[in-house]
Structures are given as structure tokens and as C-alpha cells.
Amino acid sequence: MENLKIKSQILVESLPYIQKFHGKTVVIKFGGSTMKDKESEDSVIKDIVLMKLVGMRPVIVHGGGKDINNMLERLNIEPKFVEGLRVTDKETIEVVEMVLAGKINKNLVNKIQLENAESVGISGKDCRTLMCKKNYANGKDIGYVGMIEKVNNHLLRSLIDNDIIPVVAPIGTDIEGNTYNINADTAASAIAASLKAEKLIYLTDVDGIYRNFPDKDSLISKLTLESAKALLDEGTLTGGMIPKIQNCIESLENGIDNIHMINGNIEHSLLFEIFTDKGIGTMFTQK
Ligand SMILES: Nc1ncnc2c1ncn2[C@@H]1O[C@H](COP(=O)(O)OP(=O)(O)OP(=O)(O)O)[C@@H](O)[C@H]1O
Numbered sequence: 331m332e333n334l335k336i337k338s339q340i341l342v343e344s345l346p347y348i349q350k351f352h353g354k355t356v357v358i359k360f361g362g363s364t365m366k367d368k369e370s371e372d373s374v375i376k377d378i379v380l381m382k383l384v385g386m387r388p389v390i391v392h393g394g395g396k397d398i399n400n401m402l403e404r405l406n407i408e409p410k411f412v413e414g415l416r417v418t419d420k421e422t423i424e425v426v427e428m429v430l431a432g433k434i435n436k437n438l439v440n441k442i443q444l445e446n447a448e449s450v451g452i453s454g455k456d457c458r459t460l461m462c463k464k465n466y467a468n469g470k471d472i473g474y475v476g477m478i479e480k481v482n483n484h485l486l487r488s489l490i491d492n493d494i495i496p497v498v499a500p501i502g503t504d505i506e507g508n509t510y511n512i513n514a515d516t517a518a519s520a521i522a523a524s525l526k527a528e529k530l531i532y533l534t535d536v537d538g539i540y541r542n543f544p545d546k547d548s549l550i551s552k553l554t555l556e557s558a559k560a561l562l563d564e565g566t567l568t569g570g571m572i573p574k575i576q577n578c579i580e581s582l583e584n585g586i587d588n589i590h591m592i593n594g595n596i597e598h599s600l601l602f603e604i605f606t607d608k609g610i611g612t613m614f615t616q617k
């Protein structure tokens with residue numbers, strides 16, 4: 331009986347959130363870091379399908395750093411990074427595209443469809459969704475790494491309007507047809523801005539941003555635009571967290587008010603974040 335009461339309380343608590351987000355676009359950055367075990371991946375997919383079934387319009391943008399590294403290792407190609415950004419030569423970009431737009435993208439599409447929702451996997455090349463130019467890291471040439479110049483969102487909009495969950499691999503192109511690897515956080519934030527998303531959620535493998543990583547007691551539950559900029563300037567963030575916070579800052583500046591970073595490896599963290607009153611992870615706000 332007690333159990334039933336708790337379950338019904340949870341459903342009642344979710345009602346205002348279901349109403350608030352009905353018909354709204356929610357962009358979910360599915361970090362490659364959260365795809366390492368089948369259980370957390372399945373739990374994220376189930377949560378996204380549930381979001382869709384209660385009337386939200388989810389869009390998934392995925393990463394895949396670890397799978398790319400594994401494949402490069404198998405092919406004896408050494409991965410290199412500059413300030414969290416991959417150095418991508420001609421040989422590497424072929425592998426990056428194969429892994430992101432092939433293996434990872436279609437695996438996610440397949441899993442969504444096994445939960446009886448429809449999904450289409452695209453890369454930013456399809457319908458020139460993500461148009462890029464070459465990105466330089468502090469003036470350094472890092473190869474086929476793209477900086478997004480324009481999002482053409484008509485393909486995404488038509489998929490969403492047809493009740494299909496789009497899954498986007500962060501690969502871009504330019505007018506000459508070159509292939510670029512784009513940081514998945516950047517792709518998610520640009521797509522969220524272009525679709526005027528109600529919410530942007532970064533699923534990663536840590537509980538949020540720590541002031542002194544990895545000191546568990548230093549988790550930051552809320553960052554304003556100003557404090558996020560100050561934290562970035564402190565220079566304590568490393569690796570993949572640098573582009574992540576830069577993108578949160580840019581998304582806030584682009585008018586997305588509802589940005590969250592949560593741990594995708596905690597089962598159903600996404601449902602918890604969206605449908606309950608309890609805040610988890612790190613939330614970004616304008617003020
Ligand atoms: N201050 C910090 N707080 C939290 N994590 C931090 C911090 N500084 C660095 N990190 C690192 O950032 C990592 C998350 O970024 P990372 O790019 O590795 O994952 P992701 O973006 O979720 O996955 P992918 O890049 O494959 O899509 C954490 O695992 C952690 O090691």
C-alpha cells in the first residue's frame with residue numbers, strides 16, 4: 331500500500347512538468363562517456379521515449395569520444411587532443427565519421443525503435459544541417475575539426491513534426507563537401523539555439539561541475555552566466571569540461587534559459603531531472 335502511495339505521488343508530481351513541456355523541444359546531448367554500459371544507455375533511451383510519449387519533442391545529439399579512441403587504437407592510429415579538442419587528420423576523420431555517423435548513431439536509433447518509438451539518425455551532413463568552417467585551437471591547426479557557421483534546421487523540423495525522434499551525429503560539412511568533426515557539446519548547443527529549444531540537457535559521466543574536481547563535496551548545483559564565466563577564467567576545468575562549459579555559456583547567451591548537466595550513468599537521472607521538483611546535477615541560469 332505504502333509503495334502504491336509513493337508511486338502515485340511520483341505520477342502526480344510529474345503532472346505540472348508534463349504540462350509545462352508538452353509540445354516543447356528538448357535537446358539532449360548524450361555523452362559518449364555515458365554509453366559505456368548497456369544499462370545506463372538503455373535507461374537513457376527509455377527516458378527519452380517516455381518524454382516523447384508524454385508530448386515532448388526530444389532531439390538527441392550524441393558524442394562518442396571513447397568509441398572513437400577504441401577504434402583508432404584498433405587501427406593503430408594515435409589519438410591527440412589540444413585543450414579538449416581532438417586533432418583530426420584525414421585518416422582520423424574517416425574513422426570519426428564511421429564511428430559517430432555509423433556505429434553509435436544507428437545503435438541509438440535501433441534502441442529507440444525497440445522501445446516502439448520512431449527515430450531517424452542523421453549526421454550534420456544530411457541536408458547540410460551543420461555547415462562548418464575549419465576550427466583552429468588558439469591558432470593551432472587541429473585538422474578536420476569544424477566550427478559551426480550555420481544550422482539548417484529544416485530536416486530536423488520535418489522529422490520532429492512527423493513524430494520522429496532525430497538522432498544527430500556531430501559531423502559537419504562545408505560548401506566544398508569536406509567532412510568535419512564537431513565537438514558534440516557545440517553541436518547540441520547550436521541545434522538547441524536553432525530550434526529555440528525549451529531545455530538543453532548534457533548527459534555526462536560525472537554528477538555535474540565540481541569546483542575542485544574530483545572532490546565530491548565541491549559539486550556546484552547552480553551556475554549563473556556570470557559565475558560560469560568566472561569559473562572558466564579560473565582555469566581549473568580540464569579536458570571535455572572546457573568545451574562543455576563554454577557551450578553552456580554560449581547557450582545562455584543565445585537565450586536558452588533551461589540548461590542542465592547531469593550524470594547519465596545514474597539510472598533514470600533524466601526522468602528525475604525533468605519530472606520531479608528535486609534539482610540534480612548542475613543547473614545554469616541567466617541570473
Ligand atoms: N571541474 C570538473 N567537474 C566535473 N568534471 C570535470 C571537471 N574538470 C574536468 N572534468 C572532466 O570532464 C569529463 C566530462 O567530459 P567528457 O568530454 O569526457 O565527457 P562527455 O562530453 O560526456 O562525452 P563525449 O565527449 O564522449 O561526448 C568528466 O569525466 C571529468 O573527467
Ligand SMILES: [Mg+2]
Pocket residue numbers: 361393395515570571
Ligand atoms: Mg565531451
